Amino acid sequence: MIGQLxxxxxxxxxxxxxxxxxxxxLGADISELHELPEHGVQTVFVDLQNxxxxxxxxxxxxxxxxxxxxxxxxxxxxxxxxxxxxxNKATKKLSSEGYRILGDGQPKIGAHGKPVIFxxxxxxxxxxxxxEEK
Amino acid sequence: MIGQLxxxxxxxxxxxxxxxxxxxxLGADISELHELPEHGVQTVFVDLQNxxxxxxxxxxxxxxxxxxxxxxxxxxxxxxxxxxxxxNKATKKLSSEGYRILGDGQPKIGAHGKPVIFxxxxxxxxxxxxxEEK
Numbered sequence: 170m171i172g173q174l175x176x177x178x179x180x181x182x183x184x185x186x187x188x189x190x191x192x193x194x195l196g197a198d199i200s201e202l203h204e205l206p207e208h209g210v211q212t213v214f215v216d217l218q219n220x221x222x223x224x225x226x227x228x229x230x231x232x233x234x235x236x237x238x239x240x241x242x243x244x245x246x247x248x249x250x251x252x253x254x255x256x257n258k259a260t261k262k263l264s265s266e267g268y269r270i271l272g273d274g275q276p277k278i279g280a281h282g283k284p285v286i287f288x289x290x291x292x293x294x295x296x297x298x299x300x301e302e303k
Numbered sequence: 304m305i306g307q308l309x310x311x312x313x314x315x316x317x318x319x320x321x322x323x324x325x326x327x328x329l330g331a332d333i334s335e336l337h338e339l340p341e342h343g344v345q346t347v348f349v350d351l352q353n354x355x356x357x358x359x360x361x362x363x364x365x366x367x368x369x370x371x372x373x374x375x376x377x378x379x380x381x382x383x384x385x386x387x388x389x390x391n392k393a394t395k396k397l398s399s400e401g402y403r404i405l406g407d408g409q410p411k412i413g414a415h416g417k418p419v420i421f422x423x424x425x426x427x428x429x430x431x432x433x434x435e436e437k
Contacts, residue, residue, distance in 0.1 A: 170330030171331050172351070172352055173352045173353040173354075174311070174351045177308070177380075177383060179430050181429075186428075187428045190427065194396075195305045195385070196304030197304070217308045217385065218306055218307045219307040219308055219353040220307075220354055222308075243425060243428060243429035244428035245430060246311075246380040246383065246430055249311055251329070251351065262328075263328060266328055290377070291377060293324065294313065294316075294317075294320075294321045294324065294377060294379075295315075295375050295376075295377035295378035296378065296379060
């Protein structure tokens with residue numbers, strides 16, 4: 170069912186410093202800063218040739234990553250995103266197997282404009298997993 | 304400097320259950336269980352086409368991931384591994400820029416038989432980063 174690793178999201182409190190680290194110290198290509206107010210984050214993409222890192226930092230008061238950064242003020246690896254061919258099929262399969270989908274249990278349009286779900290980390294060995302339709 | 308994402312390591316307390324989740328629920332190809340006593344872990348590789356997930360669980364009393372699992376009993380994303388062409392050059396560059404290398408500061412042979420270093424997560428925005436020579 171799952172295909173490629175679409176991205177690894179790393180939450181940081183200072184996205185400019187983190188971007189500089191990836192660009193100047195680790196020598197990776199990075200994108201401009203993108204603001205995604207509907208998702209409550211600002212993001213910078215780090216190009217790793219075979220996949221990408223998404224550096225994310227809160228935007229606005231109700232950011233979904235605010236609590237994570239309160240718990241991990243230095244930042245940390247927030248989630249992994251795997252691609253699936255059919256998000257509705259994946260959602261039905263995993264729901265029927267007892268896996269909890271965050272929110273109302275239905276796919277939503279994610280940060281890349283494609284439908285996504287997030288699986289409850291307590292069902293996935295402590296790892297927050299996003300599934301995104303390819 | 305950094306190239307491809309070699310793997311994402313996810314620490315779990317029950318590697319058989321976690322492997323079953325990736326194989327039967329997420330539908331990914333997985334490897335056999337590998338024992339790496341010199342690294343204090345057992346590991347199962349999850350094939351994601353463009354990269355891999357390494358599920359890791361402690362092996363022996365002095366496992367380097369024992370403390371992580373005591374803090375995160377359900378498991379969690381432990382580290383990311385980026386490839387570099389020349390580990391000695393990367394080590395010298397990052398050391399000279401003030402980044403701390405775990406251990407004695409020199410590359411060691413990692414779990415894939417290639418030289419690796421780990422950067423101190425406090426210098427890398429809370430993220431444990433492994434660099435592996437390609």
